Amino acid sequence: MKLGAFEELVLLAVGSLGEEAYGVTVKETLQQKMGKSPSIGALHSALYRLEDKGCVTSEEGGATTERGGRRKKFYKLTAYGITMLEEANQLRMEFARQVPGLNLSTE
């Protein structure tokens, strides 16, 4: 069970948002980080996939007027999700170290 590239980004966004992660906020976070926004369909479909894989859990709540009284679906990173992110990160780092001339410092 591997994470896709887009899934990984979504998962990171969910993790970084903490308690406030639902469709719209995830979308906005990704827009800030990547500079382009995923379509809402792609995003929801990725979130559902992540939930099926067990990387996130969801609970419903927090209807507001600008949502026409419809509830939000808040996503939370699970322990398994964190492990998946770490694995993905490790894999990439090991790979990257074998590429000469890459600047790997994150500062």
Place this chain on the structure above:
Amino acid sequence: MSNRKIHPPRLADRFLRWFCSDEVLETLQGDLYELYEKRREKKGEFLADIYYAFDVLSALRPFALEKKRSNSNYTTMFHHYLTISWRNLRVNRLYSLLNISGLAVGLACGILILLWISHELSYDTFHRNQANIYQLMRHEVMSGEYFTGDVTPAPLGPSLKSGMPEVLYATRTLGAGKQLVNAGHENTYEAVLYADPDFFNIMTFPSVTGNAIEALNSPGSVVITERTAKKLFEHADPIGKAITVNNTDEFLVAAVIRDVPTNSSIRFDIVIPFSTYEQNRHLKWDNNSFQTWILLAPATNLLAFNEKIDGMVEEHLDNEEVHLFAFPLERLHLYNHFANGRPDGGKIDFVYLVGALGVFILLLACVNFMNLATARSERRAKEVGIRKVIGAQRRIIVGQFLTEAMMITFFGLFLSVIAVKLVLPSFNELTGKDLSMSLANWRLWSSVLLLGWTTGMLAGSYPAFFLSGFKPVQAIAGLGNTVKGASIFRRVLVTFQFFVSIFLIISTIVIYVQLEHIQGRPLGYDQETLIELPMRGDMGKAFEVFKNDLLQLQGVTGVSAGGDNLIKVGGGVTGFQWPGKGPDEDFPVNITSVHYDWIKTTGLTMAEGRDFSPEYGTDSLACLINETAVRRMRLEQPVGTHLGEKSYIVGVVKDFVFNDPTSDPEPLVIYLGTNQIRHIFIRFENDHDWQQRLGQIEQIFEGYFPAYPFEVHFTKDEYQKRFEVIRSMRGIAILFSGLAIFIACLGLIGLSAYVAERRKKEVGIRKVLGATISNISIALSLDFLKPVFLSFLLAAPLAGWLLDTGLDNIDYRIELSWWIFALAGGVAFTLACLMVSYHAIKASTANPVESLRRE
């Protein structure tokens, strides 16, 4: 953030709702709305709309479509639907009864009409070659007008077969009507048809034993149907047995065919070779009395073929005014009506009309169901509210209501099937068919089930969606759910129902009165004590002695004979000559021939001149003529005038009623003839011994004609038979107006129940403020009756105008008078009052405390 309602593009939104599964929809839609709002504030509505649409399309992915963790178990759900529906049916007995009976009546009508229409559409479909069978028809031009018929000359068939390669087979037929047939001791009257051998190549009438085609090839053989075989020979093998037709011609049975199906245009019991008919007659091109049928090679171009026929006919007939053409058997039964040479519908119009009527009555029944269901909406609103609060989705509630509708419909269907079974015999009598509902006919049953299902869906759909749309809080609080337009819609429906009913009542009364009017028409002679014996076969030889013996009887005052029975007088002949006839002037003249004493026996009166008499030897050249003929031919001095080829007029008969009792008399010319005689007339005195006298007549008859069964017709009864069509029309009119009234009354009950329910609070307040019960019930009743008033105002003038136009086609007609409309209105109002009074009184006597308790 403003507190406005969110309006994303509706179409996109609905599309989203349609394709999304419920679990995904809420959060997805929420996100979309939120985004939409943000964009609207930043970029304006237009762009936001476009983005929204794109977002919706982007969401069209597998995740949104699949149902996750479905928690509804359909079998238990359905079981639950059924239980609840059954309870509702049991608790509201009256309501269920109204509904079920309304639907049952509608469905019974629907089934009957379905049976009838399928029978009509199945005519002649049993012929294997149906698509390529044609009947030859002829147009004839007279005084610039086309007349179309199916009679053709005898040589036509053979010359078509020999002269045209497209014609595979051709046959001439002649229906000779019922003839006396006997075999040994068995006598019966059977329908005789003369036909060429090809008849059985063209048509599909399968043989049971023997070869029918061979049989028609050999003179002296006949083909009979199974039914006739059973009548004549019981269980013995009929092949090779002798039968006698009309006591004159003997034949040997050479083949037995299956009975002719009831949906056949051509009907017969016995087929005699056409060659027998031709033997001692010279049938030329100018004798049009036969039907001609042909089987064309597949893929023949009909237009080109018809032109070829025209060319061929011109060779043989020096008459420019006659055109023959082939007409497909497929269309013969339903489309055989021509108006001035152009096809002009036919029975198909009637099929459409009846079909529309059926759909209509079913619709009325469905409308009632809706009316009644929505009328009880207050009561059901609470149930809907509670269900919604507990968490029922809308589709569950819709399913619940549809199940209820289906249940009621299927009870109705069950009743209607029983009802149809019961009324089918009398319906068959009314329409002269033999329709049946056999269990084996899966097609019929599946269409009946489909009919029920459609009706249920149609009737249940409006209440289901109307009721399931309630908002739970309001429904439970009983704040009423006013749906704009719904109550107007209901009023329109009831008005419409009454419009139809009043229209039909007026029509029924008019048909009734018109029929009475015609039946009371003075005839011009006395029918009371006149009888008529059919003269068949070789009876003519002994007529003179038979007549003399009859006249010896006490009380017999006159005996004569004629070619026609007074009620129907021969077909019109065209091209008749009279002095002073203009070159373009022509009209059909009826010709008949009679024996001596005809005027005296029948009781007709002479306007001038005299009856035929043996004292004048030259009367074989004489003729009588009726007043109408004198008028139409503009004869100044009729008596003594020469008419036709070589005869002259000796007397003018006062007009009497014959042929169509509803129209003005037609011109009639009567010759003294002794060869074309088919009816013996006997007049006797009107006293108490007439039955005994009949017995004496029978004895004398059997002395002279031992082989023939004694048959006697009272002219009065024969005349009454002319009204059978109008009578069955009257029966159908009464039936349908009865049904329409019944359903309209149900509709009115529904409406009044609904209105009473809606105005409960108002009535309560009025009572508290001091209105009396009678005040309120009258006010309510008037309100209920408004649709009836309105429909009367609409229906009366329209029906009056239409019926007046219809009556214009009848010469002997009534004038519409005010009392007809008054009666119809009165009937409708009386019924309506009865229907609404119950609810009006119930509403006005209710305790105001009950209805105002919650305020």
